[in-house]
Amino acid sequence: VTATVALDAMGGDDAPEVTVRGALAARESGIEVILVGDGPTLEARLAEAGAPSGVPVHHAAGIVTMHDDPIAALRREPDSSIRVACQLVADGQAGAVVSAGSTGATLAAALLTIGRLPGIRRPVVAAVLPVADGRQTVLADAGGSMDVQAEVLAGYAAMGAAYAAVLGSAEPRIGLLNVGEEPGKGNELAKSAFALLEPIDGFVGNVEPPAVLAGAVDVVVTDGFTGNIFLKTIEAAWGPGSPHDSTALLLGVAGEVLVAHGAASADDVHRALQRAAHVAQAGLATRVARRMATGEETTS
């Protein structure tokens, strides 16, 4: 698998300015990036930024904006930058794709081109929380699916654990985000999910927000509504100065797909590209598939 990253250079509030600058910074740190988007526009931006020659640009004329309905926009714009960037991963020309555009459009484009892993009912948006002692915790779902069944949360646990393993947790501890630690706490979804998670290897039980931030688990599982409120509350309470990589991963897709914040800066794009190269090199999607099939990671 190549660690080259296809960047949807037209996605995001401040594209293509920040995507071009982020890509150039990533290249300086040794990451291969293909800029995907309108060729003339990108070449002009690269020249303005004083880029060395030879930065790969892959032309794609269309754009899907934040205001478009994802599915309709992808049909209307088959040559949109996000779809073409995903196609590069499907074709093996890139090992990962990064977009700061709409999460919904990115997921739709990825499923259309790359497809989903076997056994995945629903892909999940996984974020990485910086917790105590400089450690990291995977949050799944960070905002992908609003209303889900408990069975879906069990899938999130397995996918999240594969990601946590790639981030360095030898035996990921999995917790269910809840309002109390004791079994039986929470809403109906949490109670049902607890019963399904209990037999899973690595499941440590319910975790409350303070325990998550203290680093009690490597993976925290919840529905996308709660997870998004949780993530946005942490970001808001910590304030703008917090050193937080807001890049999210779409787990359950048969390739590495990452979404940066719509308001991403060039630094954010750079960080997203670094993370993308890392998960591509680690073969995260393959590891997720293996864990979904066996319930545990095995050394390849």
Added chain:
Amino acid sequence: VTATVALDAMGGDDAPEVTVRGALAARESGIEVILVGDGPTLEARLAEAGAPSGVPVHHAAGIVTMHDDPIAALRREPDSSIRVACQLVADGQAGAVVSAGSTGATLAAALLTIGRLPGIRRPVVAAVLPVADGRQTVLADAGGSMDVQAEVLAGYAAMGAAYAAVLGSAEPRIGLLNVGEEPGKGNELAKSAFALLEPIDGFVGNVEPPAVLAGAVDVVVTDGFTGNIFLKTIEAAWGPGSPHDSTALLLGVAGEVLVAHGAASADDVHRALQRAAHVAQAGLATRVARRMATGEETTS
């Protein structure tokens, strides 16, 4: 209405030590407090603390602990301190009750003795968040009911607005906690609640966590599961040094009922007693009833 506060002196992890000390501090700041609990124990604690004579103690032999099932415990212990303290409010001997014991037991005792306001489907646990510029926002529900219908959230809005008015908001702005600002965002509950809240006077729409902490609304409405995660995440992210009054109010009961944190310190008990005296003087329950009946506050 008297502003005397009945304090469940036996409720909480560190009762009666912190309740006695908190009550004495409150008395020094001019608040009348009746200590409710085991007479000999409380008298001995008062003597140890060097209390002046004449601090009112109302004997109640029983205790409901955090581990008890609330309803069963109240049946088994009709003379429990929380029930007797609530009875003092029902009888007009106190204007408010404070407990650092179980929220469930306090609500059950309050409903049994004081009863609920007309038109209230479900009382709500209302917390007060300190937000930007030293202002306050009422959070309803902060953790009372885990699974609710959208209609219930509309009731929370009216009750929360009455509380916000008592806290000083002339025309409380009400928001629905959600993952995005646009109508149509969120899970099924949020979408249904939005439609019911839209016609309510003061409703400003969906609010995301950063907007809540920035003080965009005076009341934020959500289900108890999400609200509890939201509250605990704020507390955890801000850390232990944050100047946060964790006292919650039970709105929808026909009297002033306040719950301090189980791990409350003497200072926390003192703050809860101050808040209790304030809402008793303001006649909050009456104002909630009026708003539930008319949809707005009218000057009494």
